[in-house]
Amino acid sequence: MNHYQADPYNALEAIGAAQKIAFGPMLFQASWCLRETGVLAFLETRGQQGAPLADIAQACELSEYAVSVLLDMGLGGGLCYQADEHYVLGRVGKYLQHDAMSRVNLDFTQHVCYQPLAHLLEAIRQGTPAGLQEFGPWQTLYPHLSELPEPARSSWFAFDHFYSDWAFLQAQEKVLGYEPRHLYDLGGNTGKWAIACAKRDLTLRVTILDLPEQLALARLNIEEAGLTARVQGHPVDLLQACTLPGAADLWWMSQFLDCFSHEQIVAILNRIRMAMQPDARVCILELFWDRQTFEAASFSLNATSLYFTCLANGNSRFYHSKQMYQCLREANFHVEEEHEIPGPGHTLLVARPLHTRP
Structure with missing residues (x-):
């Protein structure tokens, strides 16, 4: 493995990558919503011709505003692309919709990790799992896996079992x-x-x-x-x-x-x-x-x-x-x-x- 043996970016690429990190949580949540609201699934049914905003909003029972802010964020993540006035499902969107690994990882991050990670700085400084307080007053997670609320419990076991x-x-x-x-x-x-x-x-x-x-x-x-x-x-x-x-x-x-x-x-x-x-x-x-x-x-x-x-x-x-x-x-x-x-x-x-x- 030699993925990390040199700086892969020039100055322009580096500043672009920095912005994607800064707004990473927005892309993640938009991607989650695009999957959960059925927008990705609907775009898949329209194939390469895609669909205009009004048709997507009607099919998914959302406002045109809601669909537009999600899909426009999705453009930046490669989930979709535009052809004239239509949105078309991209390869990244297809993987988030159907790839088992991608679905497991997305669910694990959303249900198990997302809120606890707001405590990461505290965890790093104290050497304790500070984010665990989001689920219970526990010292470590493992004795309490069966006590995790749904859907966190199911997503944890699905993630663990997928890789093992x-x-x-x-x-x-x-x-x-x-x-x-x-x-x-x-x-x-x-x-x-x-x-x-x-x-x-x-x-x-x-x-x-x-x-x-x-x-x-x-x-x-x-x-x-x-x-x-x-x-x-x-x-x-x-x-x-x-x-x-x-x-x-x-x-x-x-x-x-x-x-x-x-x-x-x-x-x-x-x-x-x-x-x-x-x-x-x-x-x-x-x-x-x-x-x-x-x-x-x-x-x-x-x-x-x-x-x-x-x-x-x-x-x-x-x-x-x-x-x-x-x-x-x-x-x-x-x-x-x-x-x-x-x-x-x-x-x-x-x-x-x-x-x-x-």
């Missing part, structure tokens, strides 16, 4: 290739990974290690899948000094360590290492912003890091891969294998304690 589920199937091929008999799923969330692995390997036992509040959500899905005999939960707060169970021969973490600070990651890895069987492995599936093929992916990950800063816990992020390697070294692990997973840009790290190195 995409990579699950391909990562599963690698992980089950080690033929584990007992797998620990750390931060198992709703239990989707644990259930998928248990269905794939009918002899595999899976234990989800997570907060009690998260295990309650997972338990319902495990029961519905009829897997309570082989998929179980073990309540634990990995930020607290604790003794972990040590029966597993494979420890799995998917988009889990990015929920913690560098120091916390090292502490968690040390606790795992102390509990591991000598021949066990740790598999870490993460999104690293420096491993992305497309600049838009790096941009999206660094933007999402501000969600961690302002809302989740105040001290975590999507990391540069070098920093995760450093965490593993500090916890006395070595990376045995590394796999780039096609799709949204995940990397699978397979690590073992240093004392097992041949």
Whole structure:
């Protein structure tokens, strides 16, 4: 990845980019409204001929004034363009309307992040998730995910699952290739990974290690899948000094360590290492912003890091891969294998304690 190795703008381009940043919230909200009011959907039905303002307003049950201010802002974002007196849906508008990733990202920003991000400066200065006060008087978000109001709750889980589920199937091929008999799923969330692995390997036992509040959500899905005999939960707060169970021969973490600070990651890895069987492995599936093929992916990950800063816990992020390697070294692990997973840009790290190195 070499997206950010030089200044890409000349002076004229730079001042234009600065204005787009200054008015970025206006473009975001206008884009949201264009999708939610059905303007984008209506323009799509009109194809390349587009539609005049009056027809759009009538079809979407809005005033011509309302449609004009939204679409004129949309021109600047590439959502639409003008042909004579008609507005025509552009490629950006089509992606916001239909692309699953774009829709998930837009909903997550609108429902989960938008208001909390007004507290970003406070969060940066204090090192606390100051924006979380928009949802509740909580210290961190994760124990309270089930308490998020709708539509924030649904948008959070849709965002989380979109990026993890995409990579699950391909990562599963690698992980089950080690033929584990007992797998620990750390931060198992709703239990989707644990259930998928248990269905794939009918002899595999899976234990989800997570907060009690998260295990309650997972338990319902495990029961519905009829897997309570082989998929179980073990309540634990990995930020607290604790003794972990040590029966597993494979420890799995998917988009889990990015929920913690560098120091916390090292502490968690040390606790795992102390509990591991000598021949066990740790598999870490993460999104690293420096491993992305497309600049838009790096941009999206660094933007999402501000969600961690302002809302989740105040001290975590999507990391540069070098920093995760450093965490593993500090916890006395070595990376045995590394796999780039096609799709949204995940990397699978397979690590073992240093004392097992041949």
